[in-house]
Amino acid sequence: MELYDTVIIGGGPAGLSAGIYAARAQLKLVLLEKLAPGGQIAVTELVENYPGFPDGVMGAELASQMEAQARKFALPIESAEVRSVTVEGDIKIVKTDKAEYRARTLIVASGTNPRRLGIPGEMKYLGRGVSTCATCDAPLYRGRTVAVVGGGDSAIQEALFIAKFVDKCYVIHRRDELRAQKILQDRALAEPKIEFVWNSTVPRIVGDEGVTEVRVTNKLTGDESGLTVDGVFIFVGLLPNIDFLDGMIEADEKGFLLADQNMETNIPGIYAAGDVRSKILRQVATAVSDGATAAFDLEKHLD
Amino acid sequence: MELYDTVIIGGGPAGLSAGIYAARAQLKLVLLEKLAPGGQIAVTELVENYPGFPDGVMGAELASQMEAQARKFALPIESAEVRSVTVEGDIKIVKTDKAEYRARTLIVASGTNPRRLGIPGEMKYLGRGVSTCATCDAPLYRGRTVAVVGGGDSAIQEALFIAKFVDKCYVIHRRDELRAQKILQDRALAEPKIEFVWNSTVPRIVGDEGVTEVRVTNKLTGDESGLTVDGVFIFVGLLPNIDFLDGMIEADEKGFLLADQNMETNIPGIYAAGDVRSKILRQVATAVSDGATAAFDLEKHLD
Numbered sequence: 001m002e003l004y005d006t007v008i009i010g011g012g013p014a015g016l017s018a019g020i021y022a023a024r025a026q027l028k029l030v031l032l033e034k035l036a037p038g039g040q041i042a043v044t045e046l047v048e049n050y051p052g053f054p055d056g057v058m059g060a061e062l063a064s065q066m067e068a069q070a071r072k073f074a075l076p077i078e079s080a081e082v083r084s085v086t087v088e089g090d091i092k093i094v095k096t097d098k099a100e101y102r103a104r105t106l107i108v109a110s111g112t113n114p115r116r117l118g119i120p121g122e123m124k125y126l127g128r129g130v131s132t133c134a135t136c137d138a139p140l141y142r143g144r145t146v147a148v149v150g151g152g153d154s155a156i157q158e159a160l161f162i163a164k165f166v167d168k169c170y171v172i173h174r175r176d177e178l179r180a181q182k183i184l185q186d187r188a189l190a191e192p193k194i195e196f197v198w199n200s201t202v203p204r205i206v207g208d209e210g211v212t213e214v215r216v217t218n219k220l221t222g223d224e225s226g227l228t229v230d231g232v233f234i235f236v237g238l239l240p241n242i243d244f245l246d247g248m249i250e251a252d253e254k255g256f257l258l259a260d261q262n263m264e265t266n267i268p269g270i271y272a273a274g275d276v277r278s279k280i281l282r283q284v285a286t287a288v289s290d291g292a293t294a295a296f297d298l299e300k301h302l303d
Numbered sequence: 304m305e306l307y308d309t310v311i312i313g314g315g316p317a318g319l320s321a322g323i324y325a326a327r328a329q330l331k332l333v334l335l336e337k338l339a340p341g342g343q344i345a346v347t348e349l350v351e352n353y354p355g356f357p358d359g360v361m362g363a364e365l366a367s368q369m370e371a372q373a374r375k376f377a378l379p380i381e382s383a384e385v386r387s388v389t390v391e392g393d394i395k396i397v398k399t400d401k402a403e404y405r406a407r408t409l410i411v412a413s414g415t416n417p418r419r420l421g422i423p424g425e426m427k428y429l430g431r432g433v434s435t436c437a438t439c440d441a442p443l444y445r446g447r448t449v450a451v452v453g454g455g456d457s458a459i460q461e462a463l464f465i466a467k468f469v470d471k472c473y474v475i476h477r478r479d480e481l482r483a484q485k486i487l488q489d490r491a492l493a494e495p496k497i498e499f500v501w502n503s504t505v506p507r508i509v510g511d512e513g514v515t516e517v518r519v520t521n522k523l524t525g526d527e528s529g530l531t532v533d534g535v536f537i538f539v540g541l542l543p544n545i546d547f548l549d550g551m552i553e554a555d556e557k558g559f560l561l562a563d564q565n566m567e568t569n570i571p572g573i574y575a576a577g578d579v580r581s582k583i584l585r586q587v588a589t590a591v592s593d594g595a596t597a598a599f600d601l602e603k604h605l606d
Contacts (some may be wrong), residue, residue: 017354017588024352026485049327051320051591052355054371068357182329261564262583280565281599285320288354289592296584 004028004103005302006295007094009082010241012039013284014076014274015109016066017291023073025299031070031102032096034081038063039111040275043135043282045161050284055124059135082110083245087267089303105269105298108245108257109291112238112275112282117149121205122234129211129231134158141166146231147214148172149202155235156180156188162233163193170227172197172216187202197227205232240276252278263294269301305599307331309598310397310404312385313412313544315342316587317577319369319378320594321410326376328602330408334373335399341366342414343578344587346438348464353587362438365587373519385413385547392571393604408572408601409550411560412594415541415578415585420452424508425537432514432534437461439535446468447533450517451475452505456539459483459491465536466496473530475500475519500530508535543579555581566597572604 006022008015011033019031031037041047044059045134053062070077080096085106092106102163114132116122122130131137138161146166148159151173157180163169171188176198178185188194199219206213206226213226240255250258250266256279257272259265265272275282308324311318314336334340344350347362356365373380374436383399383488388409390396395409417435417501419425425433434440441464449469454476460483466472474491479501481488491497503520509516509529516529543558553569559582561576562568568575576593578585 013354020354022351024484024486026489049323049372049595050355051316051323051369051372051594052353052360052365054368054375057355062355065357066354069354072357147448181327181329186329279596281596283595285595286592289589291354292352292586292588293584 001100001102002028003091004030004101006105006107006298007032007092007103008107008109010039010109010111010274010276011037011067011077011095012111012274013041013063013066013287014111014291015039015107016070016106017288018109018273019070019075019077019196019291020066020073021292021295022298023070023075025295026112027299029076031075031077032080032094032101033077034079037067037077043133046268047284067164084244084246085246085248087248087270090269092270105271105301106275107271107291107294107298108249108265108276109273110241110244110276112240113155114234115239117202117234117236119202119204119210121207125205125207125211125232128209129207130205131231131233132235134161134178134233137233138162138165141231143167144230145228146170146233147227147229148233148235150235150237151175151178151180152182152237153184156184158233158235159194159303160184160187160191163191164277166193169194170197170229171195171212172200172202174201174219175199179182202232238275238282242276262297263290264297269298271298304405305331306394306401307333307404307406309408309410309601310335310395310406312397313342313414313577313579314340314370314380315412315414315577316344316366316369316590317414317594318342318410318412319373320591321412321576321598322373322378322380322594323369323376324595324598325601326373326378328598330602330605332378333404333561334378334380335383335385335404336380337382340370342379346436348438350587354434387412387547387549388551390551390573395451395573402579408574408604410574410576410594410601411552411568411579411599412576412590413544413547414580415543417537418540418542420505420537420539422505422507424510424514428508428514429511431512433508434534434536435538437464437536439467440536441465444534446470449473449536450530450532451536451538453538453540454478454481454483455538455540456483456487459487461536461538462497463487463490463494466494472497473500473508473517473532474498475503475505475517477504477522478502503578505535514577541578541585545579547550557581565600567595567600572601574601
């Protein structure tokens with residue numbers, strides 16, 4: 001069986017950047033991606049702060065540019081979902097739904113998935129009124145009323161995007177102030193279509209064929225009430241995609257993978273890059289750096 | 304006197320990225336740059352591996368795009384050379400050739416300068432046959448013969464660029480193999496205008512009005528000989544721009560600043576970002592990440 005210099009798991013900015021660097025360095029490698037390359041940016045409307053694009057760049061466009069750049073350096077990209085990773089001596093074995101790969105090093109750039117609230121109605125109406133992707137679904141709610149749950153950067157960014165389409169957007173947040181960056185807060189507070197519902201949690205989502213109401217509990221009074229809505233967008237954080245690792249790599253208390261400054265994890269030759277890694281800032285700018293650094297550092301294992 | 308949230312020293316990719324993030328977060332800040340913004344990329348011909356540009360991007364163009372993006376978020380950029388940094392309690396005081404700034408945090412993104420060989424003729428002919436910038440000077444040697452001293456990535460990258468103009472380019476390297484990435488090595492070895500001079504050092508550069516000869520010592524035999532050249536390009540490494548810090552920040556054995564994963568140095572509220580930081584990979588991709596991370600992390604000092 002072929003022995004790869006490296007296998008990259010995940011085709012978002014971190015994986016593609018690792019692929020650009022490793023393919024340009026003429027390593028023998030493959031990138032595995034279960035969906036289309038691009039990761040989270042493929043479903044991001046506008047990336048405003050990746051340096052080099054003064055007017056911002058559409059997320060899907062940036063994803064396709066990065067993919068084109070990787071393919072120009074002849075990066076092989078295979079469509080496959082990783083099921084497990086095991087280690088035999090110095091060799092890493094990656095099993096997907098289709099095949100098995102043996103490699104001397106491994107870059108885990110598998111990204112994150114949206115965290116769920118775990119409340120009644122959430123899964124029942126997912127795709128029928130409940131969404132975790134404004135870019136995908138906001139245009140479906142033109143002229144209607146929706147609720148956003150969350151108060152961080154992505155919640156507020158998405159609420160601002162949703163407000164372009166809907167007539168009214170509630171933002172339900174469990175505290176009395178936002179965690180989002182000030183520039184996003186200011187924009188949201190100035191947007192007349194957005195109405196904040198502070199100090200509140202969501203005990204359940206109610207509907208018939210689709211969503212009709214979101215229930216809201218005021219944390220200060222304990223009172224429960226209902227808001228009539230056509231859709232609910234949930235942005236309450238991210239969970240790292242690490243199931244296939246079965247706990248083999250050291251992680252922080254939220255499950256994000258711990259790595260050193262060169263992106264190497266506790267297992268020699270296994271790297272973590274991008275949003276799946278434990279770090280303070282998850283952005284395209286930090287993802288591409290993680291990927292490039294991992295691809296560069298792993299060469300020490302190949303000598 | 305005004306108290307800034309942060310002062311950014313240096314306008315290369317790390318400083319501009321920090322500026323984009325900090326200005327977008329509506330911090331009170333200023334970026335100080337002694338030359339034009341852009342740093343090393345402003346004198347780099349083509350940046351091939353910054354993710355997002357499938358056909359590569361001219362260094363000067365990328366620099367100007369980053370500057371435009373920073374200015375769009377209203378980043379103030381001042382032309383000034385930093386002379387000293389001191390700390391009074393929680394306040395950082397930055398003195399330039401023109402003014403003094405007081406800030407709650409500081410991002411040092413001052414980059415690097417080319418290392419010198421320290422041989423006779425080097426400084427005498429600097430700008431008259433001796434160069435450390437192929438982008439700047441290679442077109443002046445169209446149809447002539449030059450020597451490159453060095454064997455790392457930048458030496459080989461620059462030699463390949465120089466070969467587009469000159470008739471012949473010697474590459475003088477002290478070892479019998481290159482340290483440069485394999486893709487660059489392969490290209491250089493395949494370039495007929497490039498001739499390698501292995502196991503050799505340069506004891507002095509000889510000339511009259513300009514450079515006429517580079518002296519070469521073979522390390523294996525001890526023999527000294529001369530190569531007739533019209534110019535000498537020196538690429539033997541980088542020195543961090545840290546003089547103005549007067550040793551106040553912990554550094555590695557080469558003088559590059561030590562920082563944690565959030566880019567903070569041993570002095571709380573002082574950050575290091577970009578090429579001046581101790582790290583394994585100095586690239587645009589890693590610089591922008593350093594800058595963004597520093598700008599994000601410093602907000603914890605502002606509460």
